[in-house]
Amino acid sequence: MNYSGSQYEKAVTAGELDRSHVGQTVSFQPNDFTVVFGRIAGIARTDAQVYLSLEGVGGGTHLKDEYDLPVAHEVYVQLDPLSSAGKTISDAERVIKEKLDEIKKNLLDRDQKSGSE
Known part of the structure; x- marks a missing residue:
């Protein structure tokens, strides 16, 4: 082991x-x-x-x-539960921000495609 x-x-x-x-x-x-x-x-x-x-x-x-x-x-x-929780929250915030940026980009791409038709 x-x-x-x-x-x-x-x-x-x-x-x-x-x-x-x-x-x-x-x-x-x-x-x-x-x-x-x-x-x-x-x-x-x-x-x-x-x-x-x-x-x-x-x-x-x-x-x-x-x-x-x-x-x-x-x-x-x-690990200290409070510092661990802060790290987990920071990681979650980063993932949420990345997803929001991705959604924003997709919406902008969709608007540009429908505006060119």
Whole structure:
């Protein structure tokens, strides 16, 4: 398995995680067979390792709620919903503008054709 996050997440190394990430949703692949999705409950670190405690993951028979990751291990943090929404709105505005320009051009072409007949 080769998990690479979603379009709504950004990749950071585990060593970049700090207290501002507590409470945020994170996803990562701790080994070749598992992908973890959960909310960060706590972060501890040493020079070589980052220890993540997660909410919403433990409680199953095979699910862990604590993970030890090397500081260089890639994890995926959800993008800020407000900045993501702004990007989505900007993209939608661009598409609408392009469609309106296309309709305008078609109407002008139609007017020119009917005026020449």
